[in-house]
Amino acid sequence: MKILVLHGPNLNMLGLREPEIYGSFSLADINQILIADAEKLGASLEFLQSNHEGALVDAIHAAFNQKAGILINPGAYTHTSVAIRDAIAAVHLPTVEVHLSNVYKREEFRHHSYIAPVAVGQISGFGVNSYRLGLQALVQHLTG
Template identity: 50%
Template sequence: MATDILVLNGPNLNLLGKRQPDIYGHETMADVERGCRSVAREYGFTIDFRQSNAEAQLIDWVHEAREQHRSIVINPAGYSHTSIALMDALSAFSGPIIEVHISNIHRREAFRHLSYVSKVASGVICGLGINGYSLAVHHLACHLNKQA
């Protein structure tokens, strides 16, 4: 079944709320998903929410999205800085893509300042905690409404 917005989460985000809460906060993936679904519901849109630690799985989901989804929110996590393959997969997606990072990657280690995904994303939200996801869904819902 086709959905409007695919929300993808990369490696280690399954540990959200437990791993480095001083950086990523105490909220969990369930909290992120609830927030995304709530915003999407306000606009009458559907969400498909997924997380994987495997790069190949994320790439496969992006490939599927070409036929099944109208837009993508992605937190590629560590793959932001390493995965040209994920960037290439996203570049084949014709809808809008919003990249989200919970922390401000530009205030962290130098290797985090480069994101390959940013090169193909329509927009980037970072440093706003899990609220960045809701903002991304809000933006995409407004964008999709203009297309209707």
């Protein structure tokens, strides 16, 4: 089972970026943890981090008919991107949205997600475990 893992803008700065909010794991650390989890879950992962909305949209389109589902932390695009939401709706792939921080405990502009209505579900606030729980939930969703 092939899953696309997408990381949105500024997530390449994890470890350096506001560690009190996002923790001390780097993006490479998170990807390594997910690879180990995926092996146990019987999934294989392809990763992309991009700071560019269009690159994320292109990756979602490329997943059509190629991947079983998408695990995405859209970063700040969560709160702004109709384009990413429409891309997910277009390819119709089961998608789980994750956030390291609890976005509902933070600034009001982070309380709205354009992605949530087209996602199977959302996990927010558990640091790296948001990704791990998200992957597990996506695989269980896909295997029924």
